[in-house]
Amino acid sequence: MKPVTPHLTTDDLDAFHSGSLDSTSRLHIETCDRCRALVVADRDLIAAFERLPHLAPSEGFADRVMAHVVVAKPARVPVISFPKLSKRRVALLGGLAAGMAASAVWSVAFRPELEALLSSLGGAAAQLGWTAVRATAAGVSELPWFDAARAWLAPSRLVPSLLGIAVLYGSGVMALRRLVTPTTGPVSGARA
Amino acid sequence: MKPRPIDLRDKTDQEVVALAKQGSEIAFRELVRRYERPVFSLIFRMVRNKELAEDLSQETFIKVLNAVGTYRPEFKFSSWVFKIANNAAIDHLRKRSLDTLSLEGSPHAQTPEMIEATALQISERGETQLEEVENRELGRTIEAAIDELRPEYRSCILLRHVEGRTYEEIADILNLPLGTVKTYIHRARNELRIALGHLKQ
Numbered sequence: 001m002k003p004v005t006p007h008l009t010t011d012d013l014d015a016f017h018s019g020s021l022d023s024t025s026r027l028h029i030e031t032c033d034r035c036r037a038l039v040v041a042d043r044d045l046i047a048a049f050e051r052l053p054h055l056a057p058s059e060g061f062a063d064r065v066m067a068h069v070v071v072a073k074p075a076r077v078p079v080i081s082f083p084k085l086s087k088r089r090v091a092l093l094g095g096l097a098a099g100m101a102a103s104a105v106w107s108v109a110f111r112p113e114l115e116a117l118l119s120s121l122g123g124a125a126a127q128l129g130w131t132a133v134r135a136t137a138a139g140v141s142e143l144p145w146f147d148a149a150r151a152w153l154a155p156s157r158l159v160p161s162l163l164g165i166a167v168l169y170g171s172g173v174m175a176l177r178r179l180v181t182p183t184t185g186p187v188s189g190a191r192a
Numbered sequence: 193m194k195p196r197p198i199d200l201r202d203k204t205d206q207e208v209v210a211l212a213k214q215g216s217e218i219a220f221r222e223l224v225r226r227y228e229r230p231v232f233s234l235i236f237r238m239v240r241n242k243e244l245a246e247d248l249s250q251e252t253f254i255k256v257l258n259a260v261g262t263y264r265p266e267f268k269f270s271s272w273v274f275k276i277a278n279n280a281a282i283d284h285l286r287k288r289s290l291d292t293l294s295l296e297g298s299p300h301a302q303t304p305e306m307i308e309a310t311a312l313q314i315s316e317r318g319e320t321q322l323e324e325v326e327n328r329e330l331g332r333t334i335e336a337a338i339d340e341l342r343p344e345y346r347s348c349i350l351l352r353h354v355e356g357r358t359y360e361e362i363a364d365i366l367n368l369p370l371g372t373v374k375t376y377i378h379r380a381r382n383e384l385r386i387a388l389g390h391l392k393q
Contacts, residue, residue: 010374010375010378011374013378014374041385041389042381042385045381045384045385045388046353048330048331048334048388049334049349049353049354050353050354051330051331052331052334052335052354053233053331054229054230054233055229055232055233055236056228056229056232057228057229057232057245057246057249058246061224061228061232061246061249061250062221062224062225062228064250065224065250065253065254065257066217066220066221066224068250068254068258069220069253069254069257069258070258071215071216071217071220072215072261073215
């Protein structure tokens with residue numbers, strides 16, 4: 001029978017295999033021996049391909065692969081954990097919170113008395129501190145090494161002493177750097 | 193209590209890859225289990241040498257798994273694996289011409305034991321003995337016909353009709369324009385139809 005429509009294109013062949021060929025082209029297959037033969041041969045070929053087996057590598061393939069794979073463990077992220085709230089801890093925290101609340105309420109209720117108390121306590125504490133400083137200074141000045149130390153701290157001796165200390169510190173740092181810096185030359189036993 | 197081993201068979205490729213990125217060796221092994229047969233089959237049908245196919249498959253997986261940290265989940269994992277496998281095979285084909293090895297075993301095997309030892313393991317399909325013989329005969333003829341194709345045609349036709357990849361995926365795997373992939377597949381089918389024409393008789 002003579003075909004009335006154009007022959008199938010390669011896209012038409014794909015459409016045939018995927019079941020989406022339009023009705024005109026389907027009709028063409030019915031009327032064209034050449035295209036019908038092509039479609040059948042193509043279908044048989046694809047079916048034969050689909051029957052081809054998947055081949056397997058030899059035993060232990062996965063182990064051989066894994067022997068060359070670096071399974072990197074990701075760095076652990078520190079997790080902030082809170083201690084478990086036992087009944088005892090809850091009671092302690094509750095007591096603390098209640099005490100703080102009561103203290104705040106009392107401070108608001110008795111503000112003038114609190115200010116007077118703090119003022120007198122502050123004055124007494126300052127006086128006590130100053131007395132302690134004076135007593136300590138008097139005690140230190142009575143010590144046997146006080147005069148020698150005072151002589152070292154005189155302006156004429158202070159500058160050379162500080163310079164000496166700086167030189168000692170600097171040479172110490174340099175020596176430490178030399179100790180911790182790796183050598184750049186070849187190391188015995190190292191791989192080339 | 194000892195933790196139960198994780199079963200990853202129901203997970204998607206993307207989920208397994210995510211676990212592999214976290215350093216799970218089980219996930220790495222699952223990826224090998226999923227793709228060892230398709231990758232080995234593709235490479236074997238490209239290079240036609242069992243030992244070489246094993247080496248190239250191993251090289252493919254080592255590359256894939258060592259670079260799994262760089263894999264971007266917006267791409268299909270299977271396409272990535274096949275791309276590396278195909279590149280390994282094509283690179284090798286460009287370097288040297290190849291000896292062939294029958295699926296039935298080495299041609300140099302002299303005893304039944306040697307033939308058995310060198311034969312490839314094939315997935316079970318639950319065929320009858322007659323079907324198995326017929327399919328084996330047909331398979332051997334098709335394998336020989338595939339072997340005659342140009343390597344680019346071979347990659348395309350194997351990915352399309354053995355691995356069932358779409359044209360778009362094949363274009364992505366082979367870095368080829370979609371139209372070129374379609375052309376290669378149709379030309380390959382034409383050549384195979386001609387080569388296998390005698391089977392109709």
